[in-house]
Amino acid sequence: MITVDEALARIFALVSPVGTEPIGLIEADGRVLRAPVRAGRDQPPFAASAMDGYAVCGDLRTGTVLRVIGEAVAGRGFAGKLHPGEAVRIFTGAPVPEGADRVVIQEDMQAGDGTATMLRDPSRNMHIRPQSIDFSCGDTVSAPRRLRPVDLALLAAMNVPQLQVSRRPVVAFIATGDELVMPGEDPGAEQIIASNIFALAAMARAEGAEARILPIARDTEDRLRTVLELAAGADMIVTIGGASVGDHDLVSKVTDAMGAERSFYKIAMRPGKPLMAGKLGESLLLCLPGNPVSSIVCGHLFMLPVLRAMLGLGSWPAPTRTARLGCDVAANGPRAHYMRARLHPGEADPQITPFANQDSAVISLLAEADALLLRPAGDGAQPKGAPVRYIPLHAG
Numbered sequence: 001m002i003t004v005d006e007a008l009a010r011i012f013a014l015v016s017p018v019g020t021e022p023i024g025l026i027e028a029d030g031r032v033l034r035a036p037v038r039a040g041r042d043q044p045p046f047a048a049s050a051m052d053g054y055a056v057c058g059d060l061r062t063g064t065v066l067r068v069i070g071e072a073v074a075g076r077g078f079a080g081k082l083h084p085g086e087a088v089r090i091f092t093g094a095p096v097p098e099g100a101d102r103v104v105i106q107e108d109m110q111a112g113d114g115t116a117t118m119l120r121d122p123s124r125n126m127h128i129r130p131q132s133i134d135f136s137c138g139d140t141v142s143a144p145r146r147l148r149p150v151d152l153a154l155l156a157a158m159n160v161p162q163l164q165v166s167r168r169p170v171v172a173f174i175a176t177g178d179e180l181v182m183p184g185e186d187p188g189a190e191q192i193i194a195s196n197i198f199a200l201a202a203m204a205r206a207e208g209a210e211a212r213i214l215p216i217a218r219d220t221e222d223r224l225r226t227v228l229e230l231a232a233g234a235d236m237i238v239t240i241g242g243a244s245v246g247d248h249d250l251v252s253k254v255t256d257a258m259g260a261e262r263s264f265y266k267i268a269m270r271p272g273k274p275l276m277a278g279k280l281g282e283s284l285l286l287c288l289p290g291n292p293v294s295s296i297v298c299g300h301l302f303m304l305p306v307l308r309a310m311l312g313l314g315s316w317p318a319p320t321r322t323a324r325l326g327c328d329v330a331a332n333g334p335r336a337h338y339m340r341a342r343l344h345p346g347e348a349d350p351q352i353t354p355f356a357n358q359d360s361a362v363i364s365l366l367a368e369a370d371a372l373l374l375r376p377a378g379d380g381a382q383p384k385g386a387p388v389r390y391i392p393l394h395a396g
């Protein structure tokens with residue numbers, strides 16, 4: 001059995017970034033920008049007033065009376081030039097007139113009939129935003145990056161209405177097993193409902209993929225092959241179940257017969273040991289174990305990093321953070337253990353406490369969990385308070 005890191009490295013070696021497609025700014029939130037974008041203008045394109053008040057110049061002090069010679073508003077500046085002894089009424093965002101060296105806020109001025117009188121000595125703040133204080137023509141938004149709402153504002157300010165982003169990788173999901181029916185169907189007495197496929201598809205979608213849920217593949221070679229053929233053309237095919245060593249675990253047999261190139265089978269991890277990966281045609285093939293928790297944990301550890309790599313975000317494992325153990329834990333065995341756990345806010349690092357029950361069939365405890373506590377392979381017993389790593393299960 002190989003380690004999780006080795007398995008990830010082998011999977012990454014099979015993955016290349018998908019192509020790009022044009023997209024309008026309004027649709028671009030969460031999409032991955034692949035090439036840097038250059039600003040075609042300065043922002044602001046002129047020195048702009050930061051306040052409502054009066055544009056002035058020269059030496060001024062309390063009691064100075066200025067002649068108001070015009071007005072500058074946002075979108076329509078004052079065309080002339082300002083001289084000492086004069087003021088231009090100005091509003092926030094308006095171009096600062098030629099000759100002006102400061103803006104005095106209107107609270108510090110007494111407006112008269114065509115005049116403005118200084119009520120106090122000018123402040124140190126000029127209230128002028130220099131041209132390009134935000135960005136200059138030629139400045140770039142770096143890539144690759146997943147676009148956040150604020151990036152869209154920045155790109156809009158740069159006057160970039162359309163972008164090239166990674167197309168959505170297509171992920172085909174196949175649940176396997178005679179015991180499964182879809183939610184809403186009428187299960188037989190010995191059947192259960194296909195569940196994990198919905199979590200995995202939702203995780204893939206949230207990451208930016210297009211998720212396709214294919215019909216459940218019954219436990220015959222023909223049926224599995226037929227459904228796998230439906231997945232042709234997907235960037236990634238994720239099968240669920242049938243990955244172990246039982247007589248009805250057909251995934252490796254059928255994919256081998258279809259010409260799949262297997263990269264590895266079995267990882268020294270818990271849950272998720274019987275994971276298999278390779279290529280089937282042009283598609284990355286990720287064969288997850290059927291136990292709901294095992295498959296979803298593998299989704300966090302393998303499927304999501306693969307999707308990020310496909311989106312052009314680089315080849316990185318699932319991000320981990322530090323916490324302190326909320327209880328003593330026993331020594332771990334030879335497989336890395338990803339334990340469902342609850343987080344409690346702490347003074348610096350949060351506290352993390354694994355659930356007593358770690359059965360990989362118990363999905364309700366995964367739904368209760370905030371994090372996967374990482375117990376490295378062969379790690380000794382650890383006392384309460386010891387620093388540990390974990391994978392967060394929710395954003396934030």
Ligand SMILES: Nc1nc2c(c(=O)[nH]1)N[C@H]1C(S)=C(S)[C@@H](COP(=O)(O)OP(=O)(O)OC[C@H]3O[C@@H](n4cnc5c(N)ncnc54)[C@H](O)[C@@H]3O)O[C@H]1N2
Nearest residue numbers: 175193194195196240241242243244249273289290291294
């Ligand atoms: N002799 C051995 N038996 C098993 C081993 C082993 O090493 N030797 N490994 C165990 C481990 S660990 C796991 S994990 C499972 C993985 O088995 P499969 O990938 O073959 O999965 P199935 O047998 O098809 O299903 C396991 C379990 O999960 C349920 N299931 C399957 N698909 C779904 C689904 N889409 N939604 C909800 N539940 C699903 C299925 O009914 C089974 O209960 O193998 C162990 N056995």
Ligand code: MOO
Nearest residue numbers: 271272273294360
């Ligand atoms: O590895 Mo299995 O995924 O423990 O239940």
